[in-house]
Amino acid sequence: MTPPARPAVPMLFVEVEGVLRKTPDDLGRPYRGPFDIDVFVDAVERLRLWKGAGGRIIGFSQQSGVALGETDEQTAMRTLWTVRERVANLLDHVVLCPHHPDAPMPDHARCWCRLPKPGMLIAAQHEVALRQQEHYPLWMALLVARSPEALQAARDLDLDHVEGDVWRRDGGLTAAE
Numbered sequence: 001m002t003p004p005a006r007p008a009v010p011m012l013f014v015e016v017e018g019v020l021r022k023t024p025d026d027l028g029r030p031y032r033g034p035f036d037i038d039v040f041v042d043a044v045e046r047l048r049l050w051k052g053a054g055g056r057i058i059g060f061s062q063q064s065g066v067a068l069g070e071t072d073e074q075t076a077m078r079t080l081w082t083v084r085e086r087v088a089n090l091l092d093h094v095v096l097c098p099h100h101p102d103a104p105m106p107d108h109a110r111c112w113c114r115l116p117k118p119g120m121l122i123a124a125q126h127e128v129a130l131r132q133q134e135h136y137p138l139w140m141a142l143l144v145a146r147s148p149e150a151l152q153a154a155r156d157l158d159l160d161h162v163e164g165d166v167w168r169r170d171g172g173l174t175a176a177e
Contacts (some may be wrong), residue, residue, distance in 0.1 A: 010055035011128075011136035012047075013121055013154075016094075017061060018146035019043060021083050036051050037079065039086045042168040043105035047090040049171070056132065058124045059083065059091040062115060064151070066098035067108035073098050092132075095124040115149035 014020060022038045047057055063076035073096075080094040081164040112119035121143075125136055136138050143154035148166040154161035 005020055006129075006133055006135045008137050009132070009134045009142060010050070010053065010127060010140040010142070012050050012055055012057045013124075013141065013143040013159070014043075014047070014057060014059055014091075015061070015143075015145035015147060015150050015164060016080060016083050017091065019168070020047075020059060020087055023028050037086055039083065040168055043164075044087050046168060046171060047087055051090055054080075056092045056128055056134070057090055058121070058128060059094040060120055060124060060150075061094070061096045062147070063096045063098050064100035064114075065102075067100040067103035067105070069104075081094070093124050093128050095120055095127075098145050103137075111175035115147065115154060118153055119159065121153060 011025045012120075020043050022040065045108060059080065060068055061076075061134055063071070063073075063079075065071040066073045066076050076096055076098060078094060084094055097111065097113040097115070099108055099114050101109055101114075103109040111117070113123065114120075125137055138158060141159050143157075143159045144148065144162040144164050144167045145151050145154070145161065149164070151161055153159075
């Protein structure tokens with residue numbers, strides 16, 4: 001007897017900065033803390049459409065301020081969880097890279113998760129797959145981002161990708177496409 005096959009499910013990787021939450025440039029002022037988060041309403045609607053089509057969603061973020069001593073990892077993670085709450089808990093998982101090449105500590109300066117390296121995206125997808133007992137074929141995945149590093153990671157992984165502003169405005173690809 002063969003074990004049941006895990007269902008193939010569409011996966012959306014979405015960059016938190018600039019796609020889901022407004023950046024200081026969008027707000028016209030610096031952040032005052034993790035609860036000073038404003039999300040794009042159109043991004044929430046796009047997430048609802050993806051989930052409604054049966055897809056999973058991972059929010060990802062580069063939080064280099066942790067490695068540079070500007071914030072701590074707990075605050076950075078709290079920020080991501082606040083974003084998750086503000087987007088109606090539509091994210092199946094959130095993940096961050098706390099590293100930066102200019103960090104004073106070697107273990108904070110080198111990693112496999114800092115974009116455009118693929119570690120953060122692969123580890124997050126693996127975590128969701130273990131939890132949900134699903135698999136996420138590359139041809140069913142989409143990465144939405146603003147940063148050149150995230151878009152390069154998508155190209156390196158051969159993932160379909162779209163710029164965040166275009167996705168929020170026009171929809172780009174959806175889980176059903």
